[in-house]
Amino acid sequence: MKFTKSIPLKGELRVPGDKSISHRGVMLGSLAQGTTAVTNFLEGADCLSTINCFRSMGIDISRTEKEILIHGKGLHGLSAPSSCLDVGNSGTTMRLLSGILAGQRFSSELTGDASIRKRPMTRVIAPLSLMGGCVESLSGNGLAPLRITGRPLKGMHYQSPVSSAQVKSCVLLAGLYADGQTSVTEPFLSRNHSELMLRSFGAKISSKGTTATVEPEPILIGQKVEVPGDISSAAYFIAAALLIPGSELLIQNVGINPTRDGILKVCASMGAKIEILNSHTCCGEEVADLLVRHSSLKGTVIEGALIPTLIDELPVLSVLAAFAEGTTIIRDAQELKVKESNRLDIMVHHLTAMGADVEPTEDGMIITGGKPLHGGVLDSYLDHRIAMAFAVAGMAAEGETEITRADCVDISYPDFYKDLEKLKK
Numbered sequence: 001m002k003f004t005k006s007i008p009l010k011g012e013l014r015v016p017g018d019k020s021i022s023h024r025g026v027m028l029g030s031l032a033q034g035t036t037a038v039t040n041f042l043e044g045a046d047c048l049s050t051i052n053c054f055r056s057m058g059i060d061i062s063r064t065e066k067e068i069l070i071h072g073k074g075l076h077g078l079s080a081p082s083s084c085l086d087v088g089n090s091g092t093t094m095r096l097l098s099g100i101l102a103g104q105r106f107s108s109e110l111t112g113d114a115s116i117r118k119r120p121m122t123r124v125i126a127p128l129s130l131m132g133g134c135v136e137s138l139s140g141n142g143l144a145p146l147r148i149t150g151r152p153l154k155g156m157h158y159q160s161p162v163s164s165a166q167v168k169s170c171v172l173l174a175g176l177y178a179d180g181q182t183s184v185t186e187p188f189l190s191r192n193h194s195e196l197m198l199r200s201f202g203a204k205i206s207s208k209g210t211t212a213t214v215e216p217e218p219i220l221i222g223q224k225v226e227v228p229g230d231i232s233s234a235a236y237f238i239a240a241a242l243l244i245p246g247s248e249l250l251i252q253n254v255g256i257n258p259t260r261d262g263i264l265k266v267c268a269s270m271g272a273k274i275e276i277l278n279s280h281t282c283c284g285e286e287v288a289d290l291l292v293r294h295s296s297l298k299g300t301v302i303e304g305a306l307i308p309t310l311i312d313e314l315p316v317l318s319v320l321a322a323f324a325e326g327t328t329i330i331r332d333a334q335e336l337k338v339k340e341s342n343r344l345d346i347m348v349h350h351l352t353a354m355g356a357d358v359e360p361t362e363d364g365m366i367i368t369g370g371k372p373l374h375g376g377v378l379d380s381y382l383d384h385r386i387a388m389a390f391a392v393a394g395m396a397a398e399g400e401t402e403i404t405r406a407d408c409v410d411i412s413y414p415d416f417y418k419d420l421e422k423l424k425k
């Protein structure tokens with residue numbers, strides 16, 4: 001895919017459904033009694049992997065024109081898969097599913113693509129083992145493929161060393177099958193979609209500060225889940241509209257859950273003109289329309305408790321920082337090293353290749369913005385967030401930017417390039 005300096009982006013758009021909420025809708029719908037109808041489900045490769053895994057465990061999942069219907073079989077209704085479950089590229093599927101599988105009465109194996117087989121799974125193996133679960137890395141190195149021998153689980157309190165919604169959700173889902181209460185405390189609060197959705201399906205779950213606590217053996221009842229637009233997908237349009245002179249975009253129906261809205265806070269601190277309109281709650285999640293206008297940006301600091309609230313937006317925020325006046329410091333972002341790619345290394349490499357002034361640090365980077373950026377040939381490393389972030393960079397830089405292996409946007413936003421094109425006015 002090739003990009004050059006863009007004419008203004010104008011008009012209205014809706015980004016696809018939230019990836020995290022779409023995954024959870026399928027998972028909880030499968031474990032609930034009755035039918036769960038999910039509207040605005042994200043038809044990206046990651047969420048389709050989740051559907052395939054649950055179909056392999058006997059769950060009937062059908063599609064109508066506007067919704068996904070999951071015919072749940074209750075907490076103990078999954079059946080043993082006849083072959084290894086394939087999560088594709090999806091860390092969320094692998095880690096949340098591990099929690100569910102640990103408490104089943106059958107054994108299973110989980111694998112995925114080359115990227116997923118490099119991502120750390122010890123972070124879920126460790127807490128599940130403490131609960132009495134049996135989760136083994138088949139190659140003995142803490143990586144997938146995993147073999148999970150379902151067992152009765154013990155409730156526990158887990159102090160997580162990382163602020164990760166995948167770890168937290170894995171433990172809470174395992175807690176549904178435990179013999180007592182299960183709670184998780186994390187250093188900073190990560191996205192709380194699992195907690196909100198578990199509650200709406202009927203689980204007894206409470207949250208206090210950075211601790212979430214769930215009671216075992218709930219009766220989950222199928223629900224109607226309306227998935228809001230994914231703020232992580234909206235992020236590329238927010239960034240493009242801020243950077244391209246003359247742009248004005250109304251991005252409708254975006255999830256702005258406070259555990260996900262760090263990008264809005266950081267943009268505000270950079271001087272961005274973003275109005276939050278028509279804010280309301282839908283299925284327990286906050287949703288709004290975002291009116292974004294081209295703005296002159298200044299540097300900022302992105303660290304600490306903010307990091308989990310914008311973890312997937314850091315690649316595109318680093319692009320914004322390169323175009324902003326002054327210095328932006330990103331710290332506490334070591335988690336980016338273990339995503340679909342080593343995002344920290346690639347952000348530093350690609351920004352530098354475009355002429356930006358970037359100094360890598362142990363857990364982030366220091367970007368001195370305002371130098372003119374130019375295009376180049378940049379590989380996606382098969383990481384959807386890298387492809388989309390640098391597509392935006394290419395639309396604001398001089399010359400031509402080519403993103404190679406750009407198709408990986410299929411993971412979270414199959415129509416990304418088409419939607420961008422439609423807004424060029």
Ligand SMILES: O=C(O)C1=C[C@@H](OP(=O)(O)O)[C@@H](O)[C@H](O)C1
Nearest residue numbers: 020092163164165166167311312
């Ligand atoms: O729980 C989720 O749906 C997700 C949690 C985050 O990962 P971590 O839990 O590893 O931070 C995020 O990066 C991922 O895209 C989706």
Ligand SMILES: C=C(OP(=O)(O)O)C(=O)O
Nearest residue numbers: 089090091092312339385
């Ligand atoms: C990290 C991501 O997803 P996952 O961990 O589910 O692969 C992402 O979408 O940026």
